[in-house]
Amino acid sequence: MKIQKMNSMKNVLVLGLLLTFLSGCGAKQPAEQEAGMGIIPPTKPVSEFVQSDIVYPIDAYDPWEGFNRNMYVFNFYFDKYLFLPVVGGYAWIMPDYCEDRISGIFKNFGEIRNFMNNLLQLKFKATAVTTGRFLVNSTVGLLGMYDPASHWGMARYKEDFGQTLGHYGVGAGPYLVLPIMGPSTLRDTTGLAVDAVVRSEVLDWALDDVDNKSNVRTAIDVMAAIDARHRVGFRYYQSGSPFEYDVVRMLFLEKRKMDIAK
Amino acid sequence: MKKKLQHVLLACSLLLATVCIGQAASYDYPISDPIEATIIGTPKEAMAILPKKIRVKEYLTFDVFPDREVPEVFWYNEKLRYAVAYQKEKAPVIFMIAGTGAGYDSAKMKMMQKAFFQAGFHVVAISSPTHPNFIVAASSSGMPGDIRSDSEDLYNVMEKMFERSKKKKLIGDFYLTGYSLGGTQAAFVAKLDEERKVFDFKKVLMINPALNIYDSAVKLDKMLVDNIPGGMDHFDDFYTKLMANIMESYVHGDFIDLSHDFFYSTYDAILTSQAEGKAVIGFSFRMSLANLLFTSDVMTHSGYIVPKNLELDSTDSLTDYNKVAFRGDGFSEYVENILYPPFKANEPGLSLREFVDRSSLRVIEDYLKKSNKIGLVTNVDDIILADGDVDYFKQVFGSRAKIYPRGGHCGNMAYKDNVAYMTDFFKIK
Numbered sequence: 001m002k003i004q005k006m007n008s009m010k011n012v013l014v015l016g017l018l019l020t021f022l023s024g025c026g027a028k029q030p031a032e033q034e035a036g037m038g039i040i041p042p043t044k045p046v047s048e049f050v051q052s053d054i055v056y057p058i059d060a061y062d063p064w065e066g067f068n069r070n071m072y073v074f075n076f077y078f079d080k081y082l083f084l085p086v087v088g089g090y091a092w093i094m095p096d097y098c099e100d101r102i103s104g105i106f107k108n109f110g111e112i113r114n115f116m117n118n119l120l121q122l123k124f125k126a127t128a129v130t131t132g133r134f135l136v137n138s139t140v141g142l143l144g145m146y147d148p149a150s151h152w153g154m155a156r157y158k159e160d161f162g163q164t165l166g167h168y169g170v171g172a173g174p175y176l177v178l179p180i181m182g183p184s185t186l187r188d189t190t191g192l193a194v195d196a197v198v199r200s201e202v203l204d205w206a207l208d209d210v211d212n213k214s215n216v217r218t219a220i221d222v223m224a225a226i227d228a229r230h231r232v233g234f235r236y237y238q239s240g241s242p243f244e245y246d247v248v249r250m251l252f253l254e255k256r257k258m259d260i261a262k
Numbered sequence: 263m264k265k266k267l268q269h270v271l272l273a274c275s276l277l278l279a280t281v282c283i284g285q286a287a288s289y290d291y292p293i294s295d296p297i298e299a300t301i302i303g304t305p306k307e308a309m310a311i312l313p314k315k316i317r318v319k320e321y322l323t324f325d326v327f328p329d330r331e332v333p334e335v336f337w338y339n340e341k342l343r344y345a346v347a348y349q350k351e352k353a354p355v356i357f358m359i360a361g362t363g364a365g366y367d368s369a370k371m372k373m374m375q376k377a378f379f380q381a382g383f384h385v386v387a388i389s390s391p392t393h394p395n396f397i398v399a400a401s402s403s404g405m406p407g408d409i410r411s412d413s414e415d416l417y418n419v420m421e422k423m424f425e426r427s428k429k430k431k432l433i434g435d436f437y438l439t440g441y442s443l444g445g446t447q448a449a450f451v452a453k454l455d456e457e458r459k460v461f462d463f464k465k466v467l468m469i470n471p472a473l474n475i476y477d478s479a480v481k482l483d484k485m486l487v488d489n490i491p492g493g494m495d496h497f498d499d500f501y502t503k504l505m506a507n508i509m510e511s512y513v514h515g516d517f518i519d520l521s522h523d524f525f526y527s528t529y530d531a532i533l534t535s536q537a538e539g540k541a542v543i544g545f546s547f548r549m550s551l552a553n554l555l556f557t558s559d560v561m562t563h564s565g566y567i568v569p570k571n572l573e574l575d576s577t578d579s580l581t582d583y584n585k586v587a588f589r590g591d592g593f594s595e596y597v598e599n600i601l602y603p604p605f606k607a608n609e610p611g612l613s614l615r616e617f618v619d620r621s622s623l624r625v626i627e628d629y630l631k632k633s634n635k636i637g638l639v640t641n642v643d644d645i646i647l648a649d650g651d652v653d654y655f656k657q658v659f660g661s662r663a664k665i666y667p668r669g670g671h672c673g674n675m676a677y678k679d680n681v682a683y684m685t686d687f688f689k690i691k
Contacts, residue, residue: 027579030568039569043599044590046567046582056585057501069577076338237338240365240395241553242560243584254505 027065060175060249068177072245075182076236083180087229099230101145106227107156108137108144112202113195117159121167126157158259162191166260175249180225182234183252289667291674296643297539299673310681312376320345320367324426326400326419333560335574339398342419343367345387347379354434354464356383356688357420359451360390361442361672362479363550370441373676374684381685384433386423390444391415392550394557404561406554407601409475409621413450420451421460436461437688441672442646443478445471445638446623452636453629466636467687470644470672473654476597476618478646479547483592485645486544489537497589500541543645552587555596556580564600623658630658637662637687639680641669 030046033039050056062068091099111134118126133149133156140148150156165187166172173186184192203220207213237244292308293299324342332340344366356378360371366387378385389396391412397404400419406412427433438461440448445468452466472478487493490500556567563570567586574580602617623630630636638659642652655663664683666674674680 027577028575029579030582033572033574033578034569036572038571040565040571042565042567042569044567044586045569046586049586049589050582054498057498057505058581058584058588065579066577069579073576238365238367240339240343240389240393242336242394242556242580243553246581246584250505 026063027069058243058246058250060253061172062175062249064174064176068175069245071177071179072236074179075177078180079236083229084235087226090226091230099227102223103227103231104137104141104144104147106144106224107147108134108141109199110158111137111156113161113199114157114159116198117161117164117195118157120161120164121159123157123159126159129154130157160188160191161194162188162256163260165191166256172253172256175253183248185253185256188256289679291666291669291677291679293670293673294668295536296641296645296668296670296673297536297543299643299668299670300543300645301539301673303673304676308678309676310377310678312373312681313380316347316376316379318345318347318375324399324423326422327402332398333574334576335560335578335580336394336398336557337576339395342389342399343395344389344423345375347375347385347387348429349379349382349384349432352432352434353382353384354437354688355386356437356439357386357388359388359416359438359440359444359447360393361440361444362390362392362547363553364442364444365389365393365395370672370675373681374439374441377681377685378688381689383437383688386420388416388419391447392443392554394553397554397557397561401561403604405558405564405601405604407475407597407621408605408617409447409450413447413454416447416451417454417458417460424460435464437465437467438463439467439469439684439688440471441469441675443472443475445469446473446475446621449623449626449630449636452633453626456629464635465688466633467684468636468638469675469684470640470646471623471638472646473624473648473651474619474622476593476621477648479593481646481648482544482547483551483594484544485540486548486592489541489544491537494589501545504542504545548588548592551592551596552584555587555590555600556583558596558600562600562604564603566599627658634662637664639664639666639683641666641671641674643668643670645671 031050034041034045034047094102111130115127115130115134118130133154136149136152136154137144137147140146162185170187172188176184176186176189178184178189178192181192203217207216210216239247241247290308291299292305293302320343322341322343324344325340326342358371358374358378360366360368364371366389371387375385375387391397391401391406396415397406401412401415402418403411406415424430424433438448438452438455440446448466448468449471452463455461455463490497492499558564559566560568560574565571567583568574597618598614602614605617606612619625636659638655640647640652640655640663642665644652652665656665666680668674669677669680675684
């Protein structure tokens with residue numbers, strides 16, 4: 001327990017350092033570059049064809065763009081040399097049927113997060129349904145390996161702490177590309193941290209009698225990460241589009257807005 | 263006796279009638295509106311049954327021009343990506359060329375790859391020469407759109423793909439296909455093959471090709487411009503609304519699935535009007551064009567949007583360039599400002615119209631007329647064709663043209679009859 005607390009302290013420190021580092025990390029903007037020494041102006045210069053007084057749909061609050069674009073590149077390499085090979089090995093070994101069962105277990109465990117955040121947002125119906133889902137799938141559904149709850153009309157209400165913050169009017173804050181996890185915002189990263197702490201406490205409690213607890217926990221976390229990546233088809237730079245970063249950012253922010261509004 | 267004859271005659275005419283009706287009514291692709299068909303494609307229940315997973319190897323490290331210095335900002339497109347579905351025994355090979363702006367892994371390409379794989383072929387999926395990855399890694403000029411140069415680039419790439427194959431023993435005859443712009447290019451590649459003779463393609467199938475790529479592209483450009491309520495000045499309102507609609511219907515799991523088909527696939531069933539549908543098609547086309555315009559501008563140092571002597575870094579912000587690239591006149595702007603000028607500089611008398619007509623299938627009409635190995639599939643209501651284009655195809659290809667009564671632009675490609683036709687075309691010798 002004590003070590004865990006130390007770990008979370010360390011995480012907070014790392015986060016703080018990261019933010020300090022970030023604040024000096026804007027990206028070079030086209031208009032500034034155009035104005036550079038000896039630069040030959042293009043036929044359609046940004047300084048003329050982009051109006052500074054209107055907000056374009058592709059625009060986003062991204063003061064740490066330089067850092068974010070670097071992290072975007074980092075994630076590509078992390079995927080390429082570590083994450084995807086591991087995920088690929090997992091997919092190769094595991095029959096599809098087993099993969100789905102494993103996903104089910106993690107999804108079911110995620111209902112605890114959904115429950116907490118539905119409740120915090122005072123969405124009572126969703127809270128009740130989530131409770132029902134968790135009970136049914138944990139028992140009849142064998143810890144979530146199967147999903148009888150959905151067949152019985154109990155829908156999944158996905159909520160996380162980022163959404164809860166958003167629900168109570170906390171703005172998204174700056175866009176932030178996290179290492180490994182990818183697109184996020186300052187608000188959603190905070191949410192992620194809170195959800196992670198709760199998850200960790202629950203897991204701690206659930207594994208109370210298990211020998212080798214820390215090893216088991218590491219194994220669970222690694223499995224969860226592999227399963228999560230396995231479920232996502234997205235590949236960095238796969239679209240080949242020079243504007244992939246911008247489009248992903250736009251779609252991500254828009255999707256979060258929708259998630260919070262519903 | 264007379265009565266008997268009457269009966270026989272009646273029976274005959276009935277039989278004849280059923281045959282006729284049978285032919286006319288046997289095509290049951292369910293969407294009659296060409297705009298809807300283009301966007302929605304084929305509803306699941308009407309699709310050909312294809313395997314869920316097939317044996318595919320993706321190649322990510324194909325260095326087409328080892329000596330090329332790729333600009334830092336395009337570092338991720340330095341190598342050409344492609345995918346091969348391969349049989350374990352000797353089999354013929356089908357090369358497939360994607361449509362405008364589409365990658366080798368677009369939904370249509372994957373669908374075709376599965377169909378041909380299931381029919382027993384090795385299948386090589388190649389991105390469109392207008393896709394940024396192809397422009398950076400494999401286009402000799404860095405500016406696609408002149409169909410003869412594009413075909414040479416494609417031929418060059420196919421040749422090198424063959425060279426780097428480690429299982430040449432398993433490779434049989436060669437076949438070629440492509441859809442949309444890729445269909446038009448397939449014809450020119452086939453023509454080139456008659457001279458170069460590396461592959462000696464046994465059969466070539468053009469699926470929903472453009473007759474003249476410039477005219478088709480301008481039609482698509484107009485779909486956006488003419489159908490935004492209030493005109494291009496209200497583009498941003500339209501864009502915001504479109505985003506909202508897309509997100510509402512967005513159910514693809516936990517993260518963003520950024521495929522080229524994204525804007526189509528999330529948009530089905532919520533079309534409120536024809537105009538909106540057209541605008542969506544124009545919008546999706548414009549997305550590809552913004553990529554093309556920016557990528558070619560940087561690759562050719564044209565100095566159109568990006569200053570010609572500015573070296574962009576891998577982490578510089580490109581957002582403002584996106585805004586400029588998106589809001590122009592689309593394909594015609596690209597042709598007039600980037601593609602055409604270098605040709606004009608070489609041949610001062612060359613008019614724009616003469617230049618773009620070089621990329622029309624009419625240029626190789628004689629070849630298409632006499633080449634029995636080339637087939638064509640299209641739809642009467644294909645939105646990229648002009649009046650008279652279908653008649654022209656009928657006249658040039660005769661019985662080698664398969665013309666469906668509906669399907670819009672490529673909307674019916676995954677329909678069971680179309681898939682059967684497409685695979686039979688190559689299977690039946």
